[in-house]
Amino acid sequence: MSAAEAQKLLAEYDQRYPMDKSLRQGGERRGELEQAARLEAGMRAFLEEGGFKAFTTNFEHLHGLPQLPGLAVQRLMAAGWGFGAEGDWKTAALVRAMKVMGRGLPGGTSFMEDYTYHLDPKGMKVLGAHMLELCESIAGGKPSLEIHPLFVGGKGDPARLVFNVGAGPAVNASLIDLGNRFRLVVNEVEAVAVKEALPRLPVARAVWVPKPDLKTAAAAWILAGGAHHTAFSQAVGTEHLEDFARLAGIELALIDAGTTQRQFERELGWEEMHHLLARALR
Numbered sequence: 001m002s003a004a005e006a007q008k009l010l011a012e013y014d015q016r017y018p019m020d021k022s023l024r025q026g027g028e029r030r031g032e033l034e035q036a037a038r039l040e041a042g043m044r045a046f047l048e049e050g051g052f053k054a055f056t057t058n059f060e061h062l063h064g065l066p067q068l069p070g071l072a073v074q075r076l077m078a079a080g081w082g083f084g085a086e087g088d089w090k091t092a093a094l095v096r097a098m099k100v101m102g103r104g105l106p107g108g109t110s111f112m113e114d115y116t117y118h119l120d121p122k123g124m125k126v127l128g129a130h131m132l133e134l135c136e137s138i139a140g141g142k143p144s145l146e147i148h149p150l151f152v153g154g155k156g157d158p159a160r161l162v163f164n165v166g167a168g169p170a171v172n173a174s175l176i177d178l179g180n181r182f183r184l185v186v187n188e189v190e191a192v193a194v195k196e197a198l199p200r201l202p203v204a205r206a207v208w209v210p211k212p213d214l215k216t217a218a219a220a221w222i223l224a225g226g227a228h229h230t231a232f233s234q235a236v237g238t239e240h241l242e243d244f245a246r247l248a249g250i251e252l253a254l255i256d257a258g259t260t261q262r263q264f265e266r267e268l269g270w271e272e273m274h275h276l277l278a279r280a281l282r
Helices: 003-016 030-050 071-078 089-101 214-224 238-248 261-280
Strands: 054-057 082-085 109-118 125-129 144-147 159-162 168-177 182-192 205-210 229-233 251-255
Touching (some): 003 030, 030 071, 030 144, 030 159, 054 089, 071 082, 071 159, 082 089, 082 109, 089 168, 089 229, 089 238, 109 205, 168 205, 168 238, 214 251, 214 261, 251 261
Parallel strands (some): 182 251
Antiparallel strands (some): 125 205, 168 182, 168 229, 182 205
């Protein structure tokens, strides 16, 4: 990775993203942004040379890196690579698969995490975010390029794209290993506009209402073994994931507007019996 490649990326950042003047040419934090550009150029070269389609990172293993790669991950996802944080290879693979499914369709797909919950009885919602890494393909407007402290990993302040996800229907999916098979847990959700400024959460974020409601969806998600890392998409829908699960031989557990906890538990039991019988008859 040459210095020229990093400078080329910096010029692209300058043209593409709004940013504070401290990050512009001659600004006091330009060097930190240049470090982020070097990380992106190096990671991209590694992925291309290896023919890799997805990757993970872990902030506990950053030997030699000046900052956790946030901006690099966001932009590499936007270019089509799958990603999972903290070594989560299953979510990385799922994000990549959903990127391929959604190619050419409106909307985007991103790594996601249930970050916190809005538990107002009048309207419960999920706030999705991560330390840094949501794909700009799901941005509801133009992302801004910013640098803020992270307080984990013992490294420098990382660069990241900050934005809100636009309103509209979406799916949130988790791929889990049950030992004898994989299960794809899918929740249909409705993303809503982020109305608050959220100055203490300077990262990309999404807010959504799970179907049929947060209480039922959360119970079903836990019963199915869904993880807190997910693939979130406004390009790929339930039908795409149903076809994917069928082709890949993966069990599908769908949580949608018609889900009830009682029926969902029964369906999980039926699936367990089906796989036990299928294995016994082989």
